[in-house]
Amino acid sequence: MLTTHTCYSRSRSLIPKSSYYFGPPPPGSAYGSRPIGQIGLHHPREIIRVERDYTGGELIQFAPIYLLELEGRITPTQFLESMNSINELLISAHSFRHAMIDNLLSIFTLQLSSFVFDTHYEREMKRLQQLFDKLNTDIYNPSGLNLLWPRKVAFLFVSFEVLYTQVGNLSVVF
Numbered sequence: 142m143l144t145t146h147t148c149y150s151r152s153r154s155l156i157p158k159s160s161y162y163f164g165p166p167p168p169g170s171a172y173g174s175r176p177i178g179q180i181g182l183h184h185p186r187e188i189i190r191v192e193r194d195y196t197g198g199e200l201i202q203f204a205p206i207y208l209l210e211l212e213g214r215i216t217p218t219q220f221l222e223s224m225n226s227i228n229e230l231l232i233s234a235h236s237f238r239h240a241m242i243d244n245l246l247s248i249f250t251l252q253l254s255s256f257v258f259d260t261h262y263e264r265e266m267k268r269l270q271q272l273f274d275k276l277n278t279d280i281y282n283p284s285g286l287n288l289l290w291p292r293k294v295a296f297l298f299v300s301f302e303v304l305y306t307q308v309g310n311l312s313v314v315f
Contacts, residue, residue, distance in 0.1 A: 185287070185302030191224070192298050201235055202228040203291075203299050210303070214284040223276050223288075227299070230272060234265035266292070 189211070194204040205224040207217040233239075239261035246254045259267075273290055281288045287302040294300075 185304055187303040189301040189303060190298045191301070193296070201231045201296055203231075211286070211301070214286055215280060219280050223280065224299075226272060226276075227269065230265055230269045231296070234262050234269065236261065 187210070189208055191203050191206075191208065194202050203224055205221050205228070207220050211220060243260040243262070246258075270290065273288055277288050281301070285304045287304070289300040289302060291297070291299045
């Protein structure tokens with residue numbers, strides 16, 4: 142059950158929902174505020190979305206466009222390097238050559254190879270999960286952000302949780 146609180150005669154959900162970008166951050170958003178709260182213990186204050194980049198056609202990659210909401214938390218260089226690393230692994234995972242080799246191996250071994258070997262896609266997804274964990278540990282979590290695993294949303298977008306803290310029934314939003 143979602144509970145809400147009233148702040149300046151405005152109702153706001155305690156558990157934010159990810160949504161599309163419609164302009165600059167509204168007043169009362171987490172933009173420009175200091176990171177507070179603990180990952181895994183407190184609900185996020187906001188969720189920021191990085192959309193897929195469809196300029197390459199069906200090539201799966203995320204838009205390397207620095208978001209204003211991240212200003213003051215991480216540098217544009219850190220953001221671009223992390224997005225480029227994620228995009229490189231996604232491109233590698235969806236390699237046509239590796240998919241063809243994995244499928245031919247499965248056909249010739251009557252699908253028994255899947256019990257012995259992981260496919261190239263599965264190996265790259267494990268590497269991508271490790272990269273997400275490393276990015277969270279090294280860059281995002283210390284600055285009050287949490288990078289969410291995009292497989293849950295079919296790689297349509299990458300989400301960042303921006304943290305706040307909750308004390309009893311009241312939300313402390315700075």
